[in-house]
Amino acid sequence: MISVIIIVLIIALAIAIISVVLWLVLHKTGSKPTTPTVYYPVPYKPVPGNVDVTVYYDPLCPYCQDFITNDLDDAVKEVGDIMNLTLIPDPRLDDSNRDKSGNVVNRKCPTDIGAGNCEAGLLADCAMSIYPKASDYVPFISCMEKVITQSDTVDDIDKKAEACAKSTSLNYNLIKTCATSPQGMLLLNDTYNKAAAEISKVDTKSNPLAFGYPYILINGDVLSANSRQNLVAMICMASNSKNRPKACS
Numbered sequence: 001m002i003s004v005i006i007i008v009l010i011i012a013l014a015i016a017i018i019s020v021v022l023w024l025v026l027h028k029t030g031s032k033p034t035t036p037t038v039y040y041p042v043p044y045k046p047v048p049g050n051v052d053v054t055v056y057y058d059p060l061c062p063y064c065q066d067f068i069t070n071d072l073d074d075a076v077k078e079v080g081d082i083m084n085l086t087l088i089p090d091p092r093l094d095d096s097n098r099d100k101s102g103n104v105v106n107r108k109c110p111t112d113i114g115a116g117n118c119e120a121g122l123l124a125d126c127a128m129s130i131y132p133k134a135s136d137y138v139p140f141i142s143c144m145e146k147v148i149t150q151s152d153t154v155d156d157i158d159k160k161a162e163a164c165a166k167s168t169s170l171n172y173n174l175i176k177t178c179a180t181s182p183q184g185m186l187l188l189n190d191t192y193n194k195a196a197a198e199i200s201k202v203d204t205k206s207n208p209l210a211f212g213y214p215y216i217l218i219n220g221d222v223l224s225a226n227s228r229q230n231l232v233a234m235i236c237m238a239s240n241s242k243n244r245p246k247a248c249s
Contacts, residue, residue: 058089093118
């Protein structure tokens, strides 16, 4: 009986020694188990020319702010040359004004809840209209999304946007003039209609989580939440362009 116990102890000691040796070897060489990179959905079939990237977002949504200031901002810098970017802010317009038939007329920014959201969307729309290159308007919008908060008033957002325009070399007077003009509301109503049209395509009745901001399309296919942080890689996989940027090599 004693000999059996001794054998068991020897075996246990040997296993412990082997484990310690393996641990030391692995940490000394820097070898660590690797986790394969998995992209969802399955990589897109490459298409010739630039990749169409459409982003629907809520200006004051924390997930949207994180995506725009990190993933989208990086993508424009690294693979902007092969992107056709469309940014569509959901301005949350007040559509309570209706005619006798119940049709919405004269949508406008709300004056209480949603006012800041609407103002941020309005400034973004005007910036994109005046400066149509993504390399110009994305830094401005990204800057805004870094600093605006849900507790900001319209005046707060205006001041922060002005500072962002200055830091990104855009003319804020032009942007603000647009935002306070009928043209600004036309732009805002257009993005409102585009967001509403896209939402209507999604089956949210059977799956309430099927639509959420940010909602991203690559060449018309929905980019899953799991792949947002791999935006550059997904764009590279969707492109068959001959002039692929360094980030795609």
